[in-house]
Amino acid sequence: RKEVEQDPGPFNVPEGATVAFNCTYSNSASQSFFWYRQDCRKEPKLLMSVYSSGNEDGRFTAQLNRASQYISLLIRDSKLSDSATYLCVVHTGGFKTIFGAGTRLFVKA
């Protein structure tokens, strides 16, 4: 089992739709969590951190469930420009930083 696993993609959604991605992690001692966005042939860029109480940034909501060891990303009112690969990242404590394989999102008009 991989240490960090994400929903398989791709997700194909129409503009305006709500879409959610999940990411599970295996190390219960994991300490911090992030969502990154990666456009085609570009480097990953930080989308948002994930806090225990859940956090929102505009149309994006991130949540953490420590008991079930998963994080989620919800995108409301999808835009064409949201089309990208979304990577979850887990800092497992110590010096390990692990990326998921990514979930591809296609938003169509």
Place this chain on the structure above:
Amino acid sequence: EAGVVQSPRYKIIEKKQPVAFWCNPISGHNTLYWYLQNLGQGPELLIRYENEEAVDDSQLPKDRFSAERLKGVDSTLKIQPAELGDSAVYLCASSSARNSPLHFGNGTRLTVT
């Protein structure tokens, strides 16, 4: 604030040749990472530095890969000799503290023919 700078952006070499990548992290960032990313996959850690110390190099293929971070600032990743399977994007990232977000450079796209 200047971002993470990597060079070259692209490199094409023949197998068995050596190649080197360079990275300059964000000023003040003590933690530096080298990742490898294959198409359709997430980045995979090769090596992580805290200042000039390599604190995690467990995934670095040490028979052909080497890295250094002299003076705890710039870093160089080397492959010698390169193999066809080394074709990938090599990403450098830095962060201000151990569990802080990573900031990536543009990456070096390596093609081994």
